[in-house]
Amino acid sequence: MQRKKTLAAAAFGLPLALFVATPAAAAESATVQLQPLNGSGASGTAELRLDEEANTLTINIDTMGVVPGLPHAQHVHIGGQNVCPSMTADTNGDGIVSTVEGQPAYGAIQLSITTEGDFGPESALAVERFPVASPEGEVSYERTFDLTQIEGEIMLEDVVIVQHGIDSISPNGQYGPPPPASELNPDLPLEATAPALCGAVMPAGGQMDQTPTGGVQAGGGDTAGIENEALFALGAAALAGAGALAYRRRSSRGSA
Numbered sequence: 001m002q003r004k005k006t007l008a009a010a011a012f013g014l015p016l017a018l019f020v021a022t023p024a025a026a027a028e029s030a031t032v033q034l035q036p037l038n039g040s041g042a043s044g045t046a047e048l049r050l051d052e053e054a055n056t057l058t059i060n061i062d063t064m065g066v067v068p069g070l071p072h073a074q075h076v077h078i079g080g081q082n083v084c085p086s087m088t089a090d091t092n093g094d095g096i097v098s099t100v101e102g103q104p105a106y107g108a109i110q111l112s113i114t115t116e117g118d119f120g121p122e123s124a125l126a127v128e129r130f131p132v133a134s135p136e137g138e139v140s141y142e143r144t145f146d147l148t149q150i151e152g153e154i155m156l157e158d159v160v161i162v163q164h165g166i167d168s169i170s171p172n173g174q175y176g177p178p179p180p181a182s183e184l185n186p187d188l189p190l191e192a193t194a195p196a197l198c199g200a201v202m203p204a205g206g207q208m209d210q211t212p213t214g215g216v217q218a219g220g221g222d223t224a225g226i227e228n229e230a231l232f233a234l235g236a237a238a239l240a241g242a243g244a245l246a247y248r249r250r251s252s253r254g255s256a
């Protein structure tokens, strides 16, 4: 029986085998390859298991090559183009794709992948509750989240995982010292919040409805537009006002 089921699934196609949804079961899972951003040289994977009956999301993240001994903020981002940014997202030309610059690609924070306690967007920069990389620069993380505690629905195919924290601006084994400061919190160095790794559940060019780069999903009854609104309603609280405004402005322009 088990074998037949597996074969049937294989025959079904699933060309990427990254995103596995079985309608009969109330569980979905996805494995995401995390790619380096901002010259981090890091690598890793994230595994997500959504249990719709229990309404939980279990996230495993294993990364290597990240800044040793320092905390690495990590989030579920949703509501952008469901992709990871390229260096063309570096709109201010400082050589770093900051968290806000990457937002049109990967969206706002829906879930902060913390080690304990709150995991909503308001914990986006709860530095003391993010995993600390080992002396070898490895992070090994697992937590199961009770999704009844956060607003909005998480659809796995919309998820982009981002792990933050780089040391490539002033390589010295620590974040900063500033400047440059993070656009999210002037008390934090840009190095602490800039993305180091990013992976989208649905790779660019996959089965997702892809809008052209620079385009926006608003209007036309496209669900992505609704999600964006939902995220704004959520407050995207953790994001600095300026960043959220820039994001909104971009959305408005694209839909006009």
Ligand SMILES: [Cu+2]
Residues within 6 Å of the ligand: 073, 074, 075, 076, 077, 099, 109, 162, 163, 164
């Ligand atoms: Cu993030």
